[in-house]
Amino acid sequence: MAKLKIKLVKSLNGRLDKHIATANSLGLRRIGSETVQPDNPQTRGKIAKIGYLLQVTEDE
Numbered sequence: 001m002a003k004l005k006i007k008l009v010k011s012l013n014g015r016l017d018k019h020i021a022t023a024n025s026l027g028l029r030r031i032g033s034e035t036v037q038p039d040n041p042q043t044r045g046k047i048a049k050i051g052y053l054l055q056v057t058e059d060e
Contacts (some may be wrong), residue, residue: 002039005059006047008032019050028054 008028012020026046027035036059037043047056 003036003059004039004043004047005034005036005057007034007055007057008053009055010053012053015053019053022046022050023053 006026006028008023008031011031012023023029026037026043027033039058047054
């Protein structure tokens, strides 16, 4: 199954509470933190919601 490597590149300070909660649900707590998530509709939806804070690459 395909995986996505997700990195938080912008601060969560001053963001909407829902956006902070979405980042936390992905396992992203501070700038520079990275996580590997499965490439599925749920993860894609979270990325679509807070994509302006993230850097996403495909992981093999």
